[in-house]
Amino acid sequence: MENGGAGNGRPPASAAAWNFAASGTLLGLSALSVRGVLGRIKAGMAAEDDGGRPVIPMGHGDPSAFPCFSTTPDAVDAVADALRSGEHNCYPSAYLSSDLPYELSADDVYLTIGCSQAIEIICSVLARPGANILCPRPGYLFYEARAIFNGMEVRYFDLLPESGWEVDLDGVQALADKNTVAMVIVNPGNPCGNVYTYEHLAKVAEIAKKLGIFVITDEVYAHLTFGQNKFVPMGVFGSVVPVLTLGSISKRWVVPGWRLGWIVTNDPNGVFQMTKVVESIKSYLDISCDPATFVQGAIPQLLENTKGEFFEKTIDVLRQTADICWEKLKGISCITCPSKPEGSMFVMAKLDLSCLQGIKDDMDFCCQLAKEELVVILPGCALGYKNWLRITFAIEPSSLEDGIERLKSFCLRHSKPKVLLET
Amino acid sequence: MDGDGGKRWRFANPNPAVAAAGERSIQRYLVQLHACLDEHGPRPIIPLSHGDPSSSACFRTTPEAEEAVAAAVRSGEYWATPPPPPASPLAVAEYLSGDLPYELCTDDIFLTSGCTQAIEIVMSVFGQPGANILLPKPGYPKHEAHAVFHRMEVRFYDLVPERGWEVDVESIEALADDNTVAIVITNPNNPCGNVYTYEHLSKIADTASKLGVLVIADEVYGHLVYGSNPFVPMGLFGETAPVLTLGAISKRWIVPGWRFGWIAICDPKGILKETKVVDSLRSFRNLTTDPATFIQGAIPHIMKNTNDEFFSKTVELLKETAEICYGEIMEIKCITCPHKPEGSFFMMVKLDVSQLLDICDDVDFCSKLVKEESVVLLPGRALGMENWLRITFALDPPRLKLGLERVKSFCQRHQSPSS
Numbered sequence: 001m002e003n004g005g006a007g008n009g010r011p012p013a014s015a016a017a018w019n020f021a022a023s024g025t026l027l028g029l030s031a032l033s034v035r036g037v038l039g040r041i042k043a044g045m046a047a048e049d050d051g052g053r054p055v056i057p058m059g060h061g062d063p064s065a066f067p068c069f070s071t072t073p074d075a076v077d078a079v080a081d082a083l084r085s086g087e088h089n090c091y092p093s094a095y096l097s098s099d100l101p102y103e104l105s106a107d108d109v110y111l112t113i114g115c116s117q118a119i120e121i122i123c124s125v126l127a128r129p130g131a132n133i134l135c136p137r138p139g140y141l142f143y144e145a146r147a148i149f150n151g152m153e154v155r156y157f158d159l160l161p162e163s164g165w166e167v168d169l170d171g172v173q174a175l176a177d178k179n180t181v182a183m184v185i186v187n188p189g190n191p192c193g194n195v196y197t198y199e200h201l202a203k204v205a206e207i208a209k210k211l212g213i214f215v216i217t218d219e220v221y222a223h224l225t226f227g228q229n230k231f232v233p234m235g236v237f238g239s240v241v242p243v244l245t246l247g248s249i250s251k252r253w254v255v256p257g258w259r260l261g262w263i264v265t266n267d268p269n270g271v272f273q274m275t276k277v278v279e280s281i282k283s284y285l286d287i288s289c290d291p292a293t294f295v296q297g298a299i300p301q302l303l304e305n306t307k308g309e310f311f312e313k314t315i316d317v318l319r320q321t322a323d324i325c326w327e328k329l330k331g332i333s334c335i336t337c338p339s340k341p342e343g344s345m346f347v348m349a350k351l352d353l354s355c356l357q358g359i360k361d362d363m364d365f366c367c368q369l370a371k372e373e374l375v376v377i378l379p380g381c382a383l384g385y386k387n388w389l390r391i392t393f394a395i396e397p398s399s400l401e402d403g404i405e406r407l408k409s410f411c412l413r414h415s416k417p418k419v420l421l422e423t
Numbered sequence: 424m425d426g427d428g429g430k431r432w433r434f435a436n437p438n439p440a441v442a443a444a445g446e447r448s449i450q451r452y453l454v455q456l457h458a459c460l461d462e463h464g465p466r467p468i469i470p471l472s473h474g475d476p477s478s479s480a481c482f483r484t485t486p487e488a489e490e491a492v493a494a495a496v497r498s499g500e501y502w503a504t505p506p507p508p509p510a511s512p513l514a515v516a517e518y519l520s521g522d523l524p525y526e527l528c529t530d531d532i533f534l535t536s537g538c539t540q541a542i543e544i545v546m547s548v549f550g551q552p553g554a555n556i557l558l559p560k561p562g563y564p565k566h567e568a569h570a571v572f573h574r575m576e577v578r579f580y581d582l583v584p585e586r587g588w589e590v591d592v593e594s595i596e597a598l599a600d601d602n603t604v605a606i607v608i609t610n611p612n613n614p615c616g617n618v619y620t621y622e623h624l625s626k627i628a629d630t631a632s633k634l635g636v637l638v639i640a641d642e643v644y645g646h647l648v649y650g651s652n653p654f655v656p657m658g659l660f661g662e663t664a665p666v667l668t669l670g671a672i673s674k675r676w677i678v679p680g681w682r683f684g685w686i687a688i689c690d691p692k693g694i695l696k697e698t699k700v701v702d703s704l705r706s707f708r709n710l711t712t713d714p715a716t717f718i719q720g721a722i723p724h725i726m727k728n729t730n731d732e733f734f735s736k737t738v739e740l741l742k743e744t745a746e747i748c749y750g751e752i753m754e755i756k757c758i759t760c761p762h763k764p765e766g767s768f769f770m771m772v773k774l775d776v777s778q779l780l781d782i783c784d785d786v787d788f789c790s791k792l793v794k795e796e797s798v799v800l801l802p803g804r805a806l807g808m809e810n811w812l813r814i815t816f817a818l819d820p821p822r823l824k825l826g827l828e829r830v831k832s833f834c835q836r837h838q839s840p841s842s
Contacts (some may be wrong), residue, residue: 076496113536113682113712120711124572127438145710149547150438181434212433242432257716259536275432283445287568289539292715293680 041363041379045370055374056403058392075253078301096247096264099233108265110281113291115220115261118246120146121288122216122263125280126181127152133216134175134183136167138191138348138385140218143184156384157183161338161348165192166200169207176211182244183213188221188231191383191390192348193322193341195229198236205237214242214271220261221251223311226319227342235266242267249302251345254314260295318345318393321400325393328404334411335389345394348380351387356414362387368414373406444572447564449474452786452805459794469818469826472799474613475679476768476817481740484677485733491721492681498720514723515685519668522656525691533704536682536714538643541669542566544711545639545686546573548703549604557598557606559590561771561806561813563613563641578603579807584761584771588615589623592630599634605667606631611644611654614806614813615771616745616764618652621659628660637665637695643684644674646734649742650765658689665690665700672725674768677737683714683722741768741816744823748816751827755834758812768817771803774810780839785810791837796829 045055097104112118119142126133127150135143137156144154155175158168172183185204187196196204208215217234225231234243248261263281265272272278290296325347326340334355341347351362359365362379366389370376380388393400445451453472460468476482512532520527535541542565549556550573558566560579570577578598581591595606608627611618619627631638640657648654657666671684686704688695695701713719745764752760752770757778764770774785782788785802789812793799803811816823 076499116712125438125441126434127440142710149710178433214432214434259712259715271432275434277434280438280441280445283448284441286445286448286450287539287565287572288543289536289682291536292682292718295715 041366041370041376044367045374045376053374055376056395056399056406057376058395058400058403075249075255075298075302075306078298078305081298081301096235096245096262099231100235100238100266102238102268104264104266108267110263110285111291111296112248112261112263113289114250114256114259115218115246115248116142117259117288118248118261118263119143119218121281121284122244122246123147123150123152124284125277126150130179131181132177132179133181134172134213136184136186138380138383138388138390139184140186140190141383153179155180159189159192159194161192161350164339165189165194165348166196167204169203172207173211176213180211180213182216183208184216184218185234186218186221187234188219188225188343189346190218190221190344191346191378191380191385192339193344193346194339195225195227195231195343197229198232201232201234201237202240205234205240205243209241214244214277216244216246218246220246220248221344222247223252224315224318224345225343226315226322227340229342231343233266235264238266239268242269242271244272249299252311252314253302253306258295260291260299317397321393321395321397322347324397324400325391325404328401328408329391332404332408332411334415335407341393345392347391347393348385349389349391351380351389353387355416356411357416359414362389365389369407369410372413373410375403375406375410377407440572440574444568447568447571449564449801449805452789452802453799456789456793456799459790460797460799466797468797468799469822469829470799471814471816471818471823471826471830472801473815473817474768476815477677477679479818479822481819482677482737482817485729487728487730488676488678488721488725491724491728492718494724495717495720498717511719511722512685514726515687518726519656519658519670519687522654523658523661523689525661527687527689531688531690533686533708534713534719535671535684535686536712537673537679538641538669538671538684539565540682540711541671541684541686542569542641544704544707545667545669546570546575548700548707549573550575553602554604555600555602556604557595557636559607559609561614561803561808561811562607563609564805566607566609566641575604576602580606582612582615584615584773587762588612588617588771589619590627592626595627595630596634599636603634603636605637605639607639607641608657609641609644610657611642611648611766612769613644613767614769614801614803615762616767616769617762618648618650618654618766620652621655624655624657625660625663628657628663628666631664637667637700639667639669641669643669643671644767645670646675647738647741647768648766649738649745650763652765654766656689658687661689662691665692665694667695672722675734675737676725676729681718683718744816744818744820745770747820747823748814748827751824751831752814755831757834757838758830764816768815770814770816771806771808772812772814774803774812776810778839779834779837782837785812788812792830792833795836796833798826798829798833800830 123146132153132155133147134155134157136159147154157171157175159165160168215234223231235245243266245264245266250256322341329335329337334352335349337347337349363381366377366379378390380386509529512529515532516527516529546569552574555576555578556570557578557580559582567577580594580598582588583591638657646654658668666689668687668689673679749763752758752772757775758772760770760772774788776782785804789800789802801813
């Protein structure tokens with residue numbers, strides 16, 4: 001028996017003597033996170049500058065800190081009531097069925113800890129050696145991070161800026177091979193702010209069917225549309241190609257911190273059942289964690305009682321801020337938006353570095369902007385699209401105006417002298 | 424769509440690791456057992472198989488905790504997703520430091536969605552091809568499930584029933600090799616109900632140090648002790664070998680559904696920092712979700728303001744139900760309890776099928792029991808010990824007694840005439 005302590009069995013001091021070490025893969029992966037990139041940008045920024053100006057965040061995905069984007073008291077009541085009652089386990093299948101031509105049942109809905117965990121689960125379930133999935137570029141790199149972590153390869157297809165960021169369908173076909181298992185679309189789009197038409201989604205469904213893959217549709221921004229195109233859930237094409245819909249209450253109710261999301265199988269032909277994808281999801285959920293039960297319990301009340309005015313109000317603010325953003329950006333010569341945002345909270349803008357001096361790329365632009373003007377914008381490199389910018393307009397309209405003014409002032413200050421184009 | 428099977432669809436037969444991991448789940452066994460139940464039978468179902476006692480009125484959390492969370496939701500301060508307010512990891516650090524000879528700080532704490540996510544994260548971070556991890560048998564299947572899912576090899580060391588379920592330290596030394604990264608211990612123990620002594624934990628720490636491995640201490644039942652051994656946190660030995668302590672409010676506050684837990688780095692020598700394990704944990708954080716923010720927001724209030732009366736009441740109740748259970752089991756011939764439980768909600772008991780007619784093993788016993796008596800026990804096979812049973816006694820005493828009466832009656836009915 002060991003008699004422990006000093007002398008015999010003294011712990012060796014250096015790292016080499018320990019059998020455990022960090023995973024190299026893991027250390028690299030968090031560079032693919034928006035949070036990681038924003039962290040680096042904010043590192044160079046003071047909390048408040050000498051002029052007493054507040055920070056203007058236009059790089060985030062979460063607007064709930066702003067009063068104009070507060071959630072509805074109905075949602076708060078629902079959770080508080082559920083908490084006190086001890087109820088749990090309810091399903092949002094009726095809510096999600098209302099946009100579809102077929103009924104979902106409770107069995108088609110899996111509750112998750114926000115849409116993030118939904119992505120985690122799907123990547124875990126799909127990953128097998130040699131498998132690959134197709135993701136959009138620009139896109140939310142969390143898919144890649146999770147896919148790689150689970151040993152899958154990610155291949156990127158383009159979204160076409162000149163066509164309202166539609167999917168390059170020929171590109172998809174060229175990329176896929178026999179190891180491709182699925183393709184991801186984000187609609188309404190993060191980061192592009194696009195809202196796909198019925199016709200375009202029908203084409204996506206046809207291509208997927210032809211390739212024998214299914215569609216993962218990230219609809220976390222569902223219903224947050226304010227332009228011409230109405231929101232069409234991909235699940236509408238569930239009988240053409242099996243669809244896994246990811247969603248959550250985070251965006252529409254503006255409560256990302258509540259962590260309640262879902263995976264829905266839109267698959268009236270039962271393909272997921274037959275191919276054991278359903279079984280796999282269930283197995284994973286058995287060993288994994290799920291959302292706080294009283295938040296689950298609050299869902300029926302939350303879905304039933306939230307008044308239409310709350311949703312309309314949110315959309316009105318988004319419409320207003322999208323307009324401000326679109327119009328004001330026109331006045332900045334080194335920045336171009338190929339299409340006006342119609343949904344979600346974001347717009348992608350191209351940065352013309354040739355007009356600027358002392359700025360080497362989008363990351364550099366954003367770091368200097370944060371430092372000099374206390375405005376935070378996400379560089380496109382965080383989304384696989386270098387030298388573009390993702391601008392979040394979901395903030396108070398007056399702050400947005402202020403922010404864009406500061407952006408303009410920064411661009412003017414850094415312009416190359418002979419390329420000053422006044423508009 | 425035509426039914427020509429998996430051939431046409433390229434995504435057929437998804438990740439085999441998920442299926443393998445999913446096999447290791449208590450849920451799976453319970454679902455099978457519930458399928459045998461006559462849900463419309465005249466008698467109410469008595470579950471003696473669960474890990475969550477909150478459906479019994481006597482096991483309800485403190486109203487202060489509920490109010491704290493309701494207040495946090497209403498305040499509107501916690502709807503967003505910035506990094507967590509430092510007040511909550513700080514509250515956890517202070518709570519845990521109370522039992523340690525050194526201070527934990529906010530950087531030592533990672534907040535998780537319950538202890539389950541803590542297990543997930545720790546296994547993700549260490550899961551590399553070729554690595555192996557030492558787990559107890561009997562044990563908690565989620566440890567194994569996540570280890571397997573993250574491609575680690577699992578090696579089991581024994582807990583010895585005759586020695587109060589102590590860890591067989593010699594077997595640990597025999598099992599470990601250069602690829603072993605960690606030993607997992609659970610204290611207070613699920614499923615055995617024992618509580619390790621200071622001396623025994625010290626031995627484990629020394630062994631870990633000698634082998635160059637860290638200790639992952641699942642202390643989700645921390646402080647839920649009612650026998651002669653006090654609760655000793657493994658973090659006390661953090662200077663001997665680095666310790667990652669996993670915990671949650673789930674058991675002590677009886678709110679497993681609230682999904683608030685933690686990983687605490689108990690490593691005053693900074694070895695986990697040096698070996699970049701801490702960096703790995705931070706990196707991984709960016710790839711996962713965390714607890715609902717308003718629960719995080721309520722934590723300082725919950726941890727500081729829960730009065731001792733609530734804790735003592737729960738412990739008293741567990742002591743009473745442990746006594747009842749132990750007493751009743753003693754009277755059942757075909758079942759033996761090698762060690763009276765002193766902590767957690769469970770006891771492991773041995774089943775002697777040779778004394779029973781037409782019952783071949785623990786799964787068979789539990790299936791027939793559930794069908795005939797509407798009482799659910801967990802077969803030991805779910806935890807790596809065939810022909811043992813895990814009994815949960817954390818429910819209200821009247822129902823517990825009723826349930827154990829039915830078990831007794833079942834055993835008598837199935838008794839083999841020769842025994």
